[in-house]
Amino acid sequence: MIGSGDGKPALVAHRGFAGENPENTVAxxxxxxxxxxTETPGSVVSPDPTRRRADWIEVDVVPTADGDIVAIHDVELSGSDRRDGAVDLTDSTGIVWETDTATVTSATVLASDETVPLFADVLDAVPADVGVNVELKNPGRWDLRPGEKLDGDALAARTAVWRxxxxxxxxxxxxxxxxxxxSSFCEGALAAIRELSSAPVAPLVxxxxxxxxxIAQEHDAEAVHPPIDAIRGTPFFDAARFGHADIVTTAHANGRAVNVWTVETWYQADRLASAGVDGIIADYAAVATE
Structure with a gap:
């Protein structure tokens, strides 16, 4: 279960704090x-060995054409849909799961010196005391049906795709x-995890x-991950989109944590903490400033 250990919402570094760093990379x-x-007497600044900038790391995973798992969010290596076309995700092109591993892992990310890493290399860089939120982004298919509650044959078919x-x-x-x-937007991904492991899961809403x-109820999820505008009792709540639902109260009543994406400012983090959320999935470490 995501938690900070100090009573405050845990801070989850979204793609490794994507607002500060080349996302989903080892760096x-x-x-x-x-x-x-931390400041010590005499105004000497030194690292606090007991406190890390993030409690958890969130990483997106997709396969290459060779079946290797890489850490990347976009379907296309040149994807720029989330950056208003300002800069491509990498200096390469092609669909990730149709491209060989060597090409994918030699592509530089967001005009940095970092390349798309193997998922194993990302995990090697995560200290043992930091949790990892693995977002199952895509198994190498287009027909995923994200955001849907599935039943019967439809769920079985999607689970087989992800397995x-x-x-x-x-x-x-x-x-x-x-x-x-x-975590995943796709129920089939969570169902496959439940078939193969006792690891905790969380649907992305x-x-x-x-x-x-x-979906959380069906698969006995430990958490739910809603967007920031789904949190009732905050200035960001979108009643036109989400009606009168209270996801925090309902999830907590069923023993589930609520981890919210994607948080950009300290004010958003502060209001979400007041609303009782358990985790802040953020693009910047500074959102957790006291």
């Missing part, structure tokens, strides 16, 4: 998990000591809180 993980500076990829991801994660949580909570 991002290293920067996000560095120890925080080989999930099995490979679990093998990589199980070679590392970190606490882990698997998109447009329907009811569907997200139903």
């Amino acid at each position: 991002a993980v290293e920067a996000a998990t560095a120890t925080t500076p 080989p990829f999930v099995e490979h991801v679990l093998a990589v994660v199980d070679a590392h000591p970190n606490d882990r949580l698997f 998109s447009d329907s809180i009811d569907d997200g909570l139903a």
